[in-house]
Amino acid sequence: MKLGNRFLLSLMLLVSGGVGYAQESLQERFMQQLHAKSAKVETIVCDFVQLKHNSMLAADVKSSGKFHFKRPSLLSLVYDTPQGDRIVMGEEMFEIVAGGVRSVVAISSNPLYAQLQQIFAACFSGDINAFTNGNDFSCEEQSSGYIVHITPENKRAKRYISEIVLTFSKTDMLLDELRIVEKTGNYTRYLFKSRRTNVDVADRVFDAAH
Numbered sequence: 001m002k003l004g005n006r007f008l009l010s011l012m013l014l015v016s017g018g019v020g021y022a023q024e025s026l027q028e029r030f031m032q033q034l035h036a037k038s039a040k041v042e043t044i045v046c047d048f049v050q051l052k053h054n055s056m057l058a059a060d061v062k063s064s065g066k067f068h069f070k071r072p073s074l075l076s077l078v079y080d081t082p083q084g085d086r087i088v089m090g091e092e093m094f095e096i097v098a099g100g101v102r103s104v105v106a107i108s109s110n111p112l113y114a115q116l117q118q119i120f121a122a123c124f125s126g127d128i129n130a131f132t133n134g135n136d137f138s139c140e141e142q143s144s145g146y147i148v149h150i151t152p153e154n155k156r157a158k159r160y161i162s163e164i165v166l167t168f169s170k171t172d173m174l175l176d177e178l179r180i181v182e183k184t185g186n187y188t189r190y191l192f193k194s195r196r197t198n199v200d201v202a203d204r205v206f207d208a209a210h
Contacts, residue, residue: 027139030146030168037173038126044069044174046195048077052188067192073121074206077190088208089117095208104208111156119150123166123175145170159183 050063065079065086079085088095094113095104107113119135121127136151148166152158160182167177174197178190 026141027137030139030141030148034168034173035126038124041124041126041174041197042071043199043201044124044195044197045199045201047193049191049193050077050079050188051191052186054186055184067190068201068205069124070201070203070206071125072127073117073125075117075120075124076205078205088206089113089120090206090208093208111154112160115152115154115157119164119166120178123168123178143170145176 044067046067048065048067050065052061052063054061062081063079063085064081065077068074068076068078073089074091075087075089077087082099084097084100086095086097089107092107093104094107094110094117095102105113107117115135118127122129135153138149140147140149146168148168150164150166152161152164161180162183162185163181165177165179165181166175167179168174169176172195174195175192177192179187181187
């Protein structure tokens with residue numbers, strides 16, 4: 001191998017190694033900050049806006065309502081529009097009410113829901129293991145916060161979801177936006193506003209089996 005080629009190869013290896021190290025350090029810094037901030041949060045109540053993008057439609061479909069979180073992994077989205085709709089992740093059950101039709105599924109029997117529960121709970125509880133457990137995880141830093149890209153590795157989850165993108169505020173390390181990208185390229189965005197932490201939240205809000 002000529003000296004010039006050796007130099008170029010060595011340079012490429014150094015650059016690629018440096019990028020990998022920088023990404024690892026960035027991920028570690030992000031997870032440390034998330035864990036430190038989230039450790040102080042027991043509950044979250046906030047407004048949310050849901051935007052469903054479908055390439056077949058001229059405009060995104062907008063919904064809105066109230067989001068609740070309670071440590072360690074209880075989540076609920078109660079919709080004001082369309083009124084009566086809701087999504088609940090309880091300790092064992094996952095409930096969806098849409099257009100008056102209700103379905104309840106055991107989380108343990110559905111790897112997709114189990115993985116979603118892990119990721120969503122990690123966003124608010126700071127359980128950093130969920131980011132790396134069975135997922136391809138990368139992170140980028142911006143002036144206002146962090147953007148995390150998660151690619152599911154579970155075969156069943158990969159059938160439906162190509163990527164989950166999370167945007168965190170640097171100020172409080174709370175979730176600003178969640179985007180779920182489907183295999184078709186369509187996606188759903190959740191924007192979280194007017195967040196309040198450590199307020200009383202009744203357990204019945206998370207009852208997915210009633």
